[in-house]
Amino acid sequence: MFHWLEKHPFLFSVGVFLTIAFAGLVEIVPNFAQAARPTIGTKPYTLLQLAGRDVYIKNSCNSCHSQLIRPFKAETDRYGHYSLSGEYAYDRPFLWGSERTGPDLHRIGNYRTTQWHENHMMDPAKIVQGSIMPAYPWLFKNKADINTAYAEQLTDAEFFAVPYNKPVPLKDGKTTIIPMAKSIATAHAMALKEAQAVVKDMHNQNVKDAVAKGDIPEIVALIAYLNSLK
Amino acid sequence: MNKLYLWGIIITAAMLGATYKTITYLGKSGLNGDIINKLAVAGAALLVIITVFVVVKYVRQMQTDTATGELADESWDNIGEYKNPVPFGWAVIFLGTIVWGLWYWTIGYPVNAFSQIGQYNEEVKADNAEFSKKYANIKGEQLVNMGESVYLVDCVACHGLNADGNNEKDAADLNQRISVKSVKYAIEHGLTGKLLGTEATMPDRSGLMNANNNYAPITNKEIDEVANYVAGGFKDKNSAGAKVFAGTCVMCHGANGQGIAGMAPQINGWNSKLIVNVLDYGKVGAIGKMPIMDTLNPKQKEAIAAYVMSLSKGE
Missing domain, CATH: 1.20.5 (Single alpha-helices involved in coiled-coils or other helix-helix interfaces)
Incomplete structure (x- = not known):
């Protein structure tokens, strides 16, 4: 045949x-x-969170911290629900990391607060006894790069169809809209508004003054990013 | 007799002889009367005989056989192909593979497939079952010890090894129920939270009237006095602070700050339910925000409560 x-x-x-x-x-x-596909409840990063993500990458946080919770009981007990691939849908690049000199940070926003990060970045060993994490005092002085973050946001929206200004489904069945500015000038105003919300919970007077003046120190952006990791 | 058969018999005899020699050489008493040894030797002899028999058969066939049968149409570079029927054993295996494939596709794989998440779920279920069985009736010092070990993993990052929250810079000092700073904050700003399990609100200073002062809103001086009285542990019942407390706070928090169910939490000491509510719902206060600790199970929360209560027992 x-x-x-x-x-x-x-x-x-x-x-x-x-x-x-x-x-x-x-x-x-x-x-x-x-x-x-993005998991239900995964939101695109806001402008300030993207700027914070850049600070995270710039300071090589991913060399010591992973962002990937494996499905083992010991890990989920400590960090929360194991990571799902759809949760990285808006990560460019993803920051899984390959080493855990420090703990995993994929859901850090659930169990640390703005004010804890603020104290901790200034002097980690003072907050967590025996910690070998170095201090990052320059985060309180350097300005976050909002221009680059806005360029990233624009690229994400234009070329990768990240749904800015569009409804994003949430776990409770509702939707939310992550706004993106139309121009670089409004972008700065938008980032500043976000920064003001973060700074409300902070204590460092220099940082508060800087934000009041219209500047955004890196620490504010980084905290906004870390708080968004849930 | 064919020369080939002769060689077969000679080789068989030689190998069996070598086997016998090896056995007697290794063990002084031969087979030791052991059934396993006997079976092994019988197997070895059988293998020798079968091997020689098969080799002889096929060498003989190669020497004498001539090809027969109908040739297929194709000629591959002048090499022909016979239309031999499929060997029976081969056909059985082939059909068997198809049947097995269908079984594996429909039942074998879907039912028995390995899944990482499945394994994780089983692990969690087994661990939780063991945990709740082992610690079903834990209490007293054991519960406090469990609380301490959970504390050292989950709470220490903010509340610190001394449980004083780095001098109340990062978190509440757990060695006391409430600090002066927290009382003042609560009175000045009011509080909203789920310390009672349900949403409850404490008014800020504009809503706190002192009955002992003609229902006037609480003054700065009175706030200082009552804060020291409450944080100090309700000691001096004749102090100015005690009078402010009696005039302002008693209605909701009770005469000795023991709290009133459904109204206001206990503030003269800890209770287990209060601490579990803080772990369940988080808290926002003078120092900042306390996150929800939802990776802990109920028993661990109870243990933490026991540990925190044990911290201030000595005072």
Whole structure:
């Protein structure tokens, strides 16, 4: 019946390849596409959070801290629910990290507060006895780079279809809208408004003064980012 | 007799002889009367005989066989192919593979597949079951010890090793029920929270009248006095602070600050339910925000409460 196929080895090879490739596509792609969708409740980063993410990367926080909770009881007891791939849908790049010199930070926003971060970044060993984390005092002086963050936000929205200014579904069935500014000037005003909300819970007078003046120190952006990790 | 058969017999005899020699050489008493040794030797002899028999059979076949049967149409570079029927054993295995494939596809894999999350769920279930079984009736000092170990993992980052919250810079000092700073904050700003399990609100200073002062709103001096009285542990019943407390706070917090159910929390000391509510719902106060500790299970929360209460017992 298939003797004709044996006489055309090239055609036969192509046919075998196509059959196996099709089976692979059917098995792998739907699952992969499903897992890559944003999970319900995952929101795009706001402008200030993106700027904070840049501070996080700039200071190489991901060298010592992972952002990936594995499905083991010991980890979920300590950090909360294990990480889902859809939770990284808006991370460019993702910051899974490969080392845990410090603890995992994927849900740090659930169990640390603005004021804790503020004290901790200034002098970690004073807050957590025996901590080997270095201090980051320059975060309180350097200004966050809002321009770059806005450029990132724009790229995300234009090329990666990140839903800014569009309803994002939440866990409780409602939706929320993460706004994105139309111009760089309004972007700065928007970031400042976010910064003011964070600074309300902070104690450092220099930081408060800077924000009152219209500047945004890096620490404010970083805290906004860390608080968003839930 | 064929030369091939002769060689077969010679080789068989030689190998069996070598086997016998090896056995007698290794063990002084031969097979030791052990059934396993006997079976092993019988197996070895059988293997030798079968191997020689099979080799002889096929060498013989190669020497004498001639091909027969109908040739297929194809000629692969002048090499022909016989239309031999599919060997029976091969056909059975082939069909068996198809049947097994269908079973594996529909039942075998879906029912028995490994899943990381599935394994995690089983692990959590087993651990939780063991935990609740082992600590079902934990109490007293054991509960306090459990609370301390949970504290050292989950609470120490903010409240510190001395439980004083780094001098109340990062978190509340747990060695006392309430500090002067916290009492003042509560009176000046009011509080909203779920210390009682349900949403309850304490008014700020504009809503706190002193009955002993013609229902005038509480003054700065009175706030200082009552804060020292409450934070000091309700000691001097004749102090000015005690009078302010009696005039202003008693209605909700009770005569000795023991709290009134559904109205206001206890403020003259800790109770387990109060602490569990703080862990369950978090708290916002003078020092800042306390996060919700939802990775802890109810028993661990109870243990933390016991530990925190044990901290201020000595005073």
